[in-house]
Amino acid sequence: MQKKAAFDALPKGEQLARRNGCFNCHALDKSVIAPSFAQISKRDAKEIRDTIKNGSQGKWKGFHVMMPAFKSRMTEKDLYTLQKWIGTCSSKIQKAIPAENIKETPWKVKHVI
Ligand code: HEC
Numbered sequence: 001m002q003k004k005a006a007f008d009a010l011p012k013g014e015q016l017a018r019r020n021g022c023f024n025c026h027a028l029d030k031s032v033i034a035p036s037f038a039q040i041s042k043r044d045a046k047e048i049r050d051t052i053k054n055g056s057q058g059k060w061k062g063f064h065v066m067m068p069a070f071k072s073r074m075t076e077k078d079l080y081t082l083q084k085w086i087g088t089c090s091s092k093i094q095k096a097i098p099a100e101n102i103k104e105t106p107w108k109v110k111h112v113i
Contacts, residue, residue: 013085016078025065028089034067035060041090048083 007015017023017037025034040048051059055069074082 011085011088013081013088016074016082017085020070020073025067031063033065034063037086037089041086041088045083045087048086049079052079052082
């Protein structure tokens with residue numbers, strides 16, 4: 001498949017994430033620079049949107065960079081599309097992290113993957 005065709009075949013949310021450089025820090029199922037999208041998928045939907053909009057630091061333990069704010073680059077619709085897509089990354093986390101560790105406070109789990 002051509003590169004562009006492969007990109008166009010991705011879910012809209014993932015296209016946005018790739019275009020906006022989210023993958024420079026986040027990965028789908030590995031937490032290295034930032035928590036993985038699989039981990040984040042367990043978070044409250046509105047909190048996910050708000051964090052993308054306004055950025056964040058210090059909420060998750062063990063990461064040393066800031067989550068930048070994207071509000072000047074994204075429409076509300078983009079934020080919603082991203083939030084929905086992040087919600088679909090959850091299937092991967094169940095394999096990677098024991099459920100009892102993530103139920104209440106997933107952001108306290110340190111470098112689990
Ligand atoms: C420069 C690195 C970096 C980039 C680029 C980045 N993030 Fe993050 N992101 C982080 C870090 C670090 C955290 C953890 C923040 C914290 O602990 O408060 C985070 C946290 C998050 C959260 C957690 C929300 C919560 O409430 O727990 C979401 C959602 C998120 N990022 C989505 C995105 C999306 C979508 C993009 C692209 C539009 C993106 N990030 C780009 C570093 C980054």
